[in-house]
Amino acid sequence: MKTITTTELEAxxxxxxxxxxxxxxxxxxxxxxxxxxxxxxxxxxxxxxxDELDRSKPIHVICAAGGRSMNASAYLDSLGFDVTNVDGGMMSWQGEVE
Incomplete structure (x- = not known):
């Protein structure tokens, strides 16, 4: 499964x-x-x-620290989605939030 840092995600x-x-x-x-x-x-x-998720584009998954998103990413990967887990989650995110 692919992973990405929050810095890479922000870019x-x-x-x-x-x-x-x-x-x-x-x-x-x-x-x-x-x-x-x-x-x-x-x-x-x-x-x-x-089933509501868009399979036509890659999906990036984030949570608070990376554990839940890793579980969700593994599940999506097993279903054939093009998925990337965001390592460190929102605790590592330095960008803007709403």
Whole structure:
């Protein structure tokens, strides 16, 4: 499975703000601050919502520290998605948050 640092993610977002970024933190965590382009799909609801994800583009997955996103990324990888886990998660993110 592919991984990326938050610094690399920030550079990708500056180049393409339509990047398919999924934040798997719970709703309250997401509401407390998230990357503008991130769509919230909580890990607790992930299995039920996986069919709603866009398979046409690569998916980047982020959480708070990298553990939950690693689990979600492994699951998506097993389903044949082009997926990249964001190492360090929001705890490592230095960019802007909403």
């Amino acid at each position: 990708l977002l500056q180049a393409d703000d339509s990047l398919n970024l999924i934040d798997v933190r719970e709703v309250d965590e997401y509401a407390g601050g998230h990357i503008k382009q991130a769509k919230n799909v909580p890990l607790s609801e992930f299995g039920a919502k996986v």
